[in-house]
Amino acid sequence: MxxxxxxxxxxxxxxxxxxxxxxxxxxxxxDVTGHQAQIDKIVSEISPQRIEGYVRKLVSFQTRHTMSETESDTVGIGAARRWIKAEMERCGAQSGGRLQVAFDSHVAPVSARISRPTEIVNVVATLPGSQPQSKERIYVVSGHYDSRNTDVMDAKGAAPGANDDASGTAAVMEMACVMARYPFDATLVFMTVAAEEQGLIGATHWAEQAVQKKLNVAGMLTNDIIGSSRADDGRIDDKQVRLFAESIPATKEMSETVRALVATGGENDSISRQLARHVKEVGERYVPGFKVSIVHRRDRYLRGGDHMPFLARGFAALRFSEPNEDFAHQHQNVRKEGAMQYGDLPEFNDYNYIARVARVNAAALASLSLAPAxxxxxxxxxxxxxxxxxxxxxxxxxxxxxxxxxxxxxxxxxxxxxxxxxxxxxxxxxxxxxxxxxxxxxxxxxxxxxxxxxxxxxxx
Structure with a gap:
């Protein structure tokens, strides 16, 4: 040989x-290390101004609590989801109609954070792959559009949710609108999900349906709290984003795949860690001067997000989050105590920073969906x-x-x-x-x- x-x-x-x-x-x-012209164009078209517009519009609905108003056109989660759908449909129409936008709805029963049976509605925009041999392979990117204040059960109080998680929702909407203009071999799903704050309900429903339908979900990225570059002590860090990547799943029984990883010392080679390596390499190539910092945990310490239902079902899934959370502007009633302003308000977001995170997402998704399986x-x-x-x-x-x-x-x-x-x-x-x-x-x-x-x- x-x-x-x-x-x-x-x-x-x-x-x-x-x-x-x-x-x-x-x-x-x-040449696997050079730039693809299509990806460069996508990255350059991500707009912080449009992202800010999406965030402020979402905030204008006053609250997007999962159990909030659904009939009004101006207040509550119902108005928010109809606006998201209409906006994605508008982008799809401008891009030749290939972006397929739909509601994904089910009724959640009473549970710890759901006081009455409640319709949970995800807004799902699908960009079908153009290569017949590749189109069944799917990459999902999500943000959650529901919001909350201090009391997670308060469905009427103001809950602007500008960072948590209008930032991630706006990033997903911007990616969908930009990327719908381009062809990809594999299929992309841009998803804004509901009821994250009530227990990851919207994402769980979609992930379980993916299992039931035997969908080939080759990778999933969620963007949750990607809005601020400022830490609670005032430090600015707008040069990196955290990317959480699970190793061995926390299950009672090991699958044969996981057993083989452990037996060969491959705990750092789970499918999510492999996906994270790829996202880091591609993201840093196309967004120079911006670091993708892989965190060897599935999420922040004992906390969670919408990638977790995908992990639980055996899919590779990752979470993007800003480097330093400021808890005065997260899960807080809007109020002022002395000189301190509390609440998740749009003025505390850094829209150029959100755009950089969105560019990393978009570059990685484009690379994955253009590449072979x-x-x-x-x-x-x-x-x-x-x-x-x-x-x-x-x-x-x-x-x-x-x-x-x-x-x-x-x-x-x-x-x-x-x-x-x-x-x-x-x-x-x-x-x-x-x-x-x-x-x-x-x-x-x-x-x-x-x-x-x-x-x-x-x-x-």
Whole structure:
């Protein structure tokens, strides 16, 4: 079998043997680190001014509490969801009608935070994929449009919710309106969900329906409290966003997949951590000077968000949040005590900051939906003691596939450190020991769009 040399490796002298390669020369590698013109255009079109307009309109409904007014056209959650739907429909019409906007509704029974049976309505805008072999693969991005004040059961008091979570809702709306003008291989779902504050009810309903319908949700991003760059002590940090990524799910029983992760030391290689690596790499490439800080937790300490119902059902899911929360402007009745203004008001948001977070989201979603699906059934051979590592995987049938890329990092590293394009093969050997490195395999298309990496399970 021929030997090819890595041009992009961070470890000098690494060689690989690619099964089925046509010649001894290295296969021509698509540029996976350059900029795609379409993604650059999308990122440049995200507008902080439009985002601010969306936030202020949402605040104008006075409260968006899950059990608030539904008949009024100016007050309450009913008016809010009808306006969101109409706005997304307007954007869809301006973009050729490909954006499909609908209500996703169900009635929630009485529970700890629902005092009467209540209709819960998500607003879902779907941009179908344009490539037949890829369109069943779905990427979801969400924000929650409901709000609350100090008393989570108060459905009538003012609850502007400018940061929590009009910021995330506005980011999702802006992404939908911009990205609807462009084609993608896979399907994108832009979702504003209800009843997050009452127990993640809207997101749970959609995630459970996805399971029942056997939807191929390849990744989910939620944006919750992405509005402020100012900490409670006045510090400004507008150069980073936190990205929460779960490792091993907190379940009573381990699945076989999780068991294989633990057995091989791959706790940092869960599907959500792999998604987070991809989002960080792409987001920082397209939004220079802005850091995506991966937090090795599923959410803030003992807290939660709308990605959690997706995690619970086995989907890769992540949460974006600002670096420092100011709790005087979160879950607080609007009031003034001395010189201190309390309440989640729009003047405490940084709209340029929200736009940067939205750009990271948009770049990652565009990259994922243009790239081929991640390789399936990736395995590493373990049938003999060897200081080389042989990986194999199933072939991808998407028409724009160019080949595959092996990535690796030392066992003490969080991000990929080296890579090798091996061409359109289904088995390759790298001269690095599986004892000392973690590996992944990515699918790469002819334009250089790379998938999320797949961690190899042991082939015994």
């Amino acid at each position: 021929p030997t090819v040399r890595s041009a992009s490796s961070l470890i000098a002298g690494v060689l690989a043997i690619a099964a089925g390669a046509a010649s001894a020369a290295a296969p021509a590698a698509p 991640a390789p399936q059934q990736v395995q590493v051979r373990t049938d003999k003691l060897d200081n080389n590592s042989t990986l194999l995987w199933l072939p991808n049938s998407e028409p724009d596939l160019a080949g595959y890329r092996i990535v690796w990092r030392e066992t003490t590293a969080s991000q990929w450190q080296g890579s090798l394009y091996v061409g359109n093969v289904t088995e390759a050997t790298v001269r690095l020991s599986k004892d000392n490195y973690f590996f992944g395999v990515q699918s790469v298309d002819k334009d250089g769009n790379a998938s999320v990496a797949t961690y190899p399970a042991p082939l015994r």
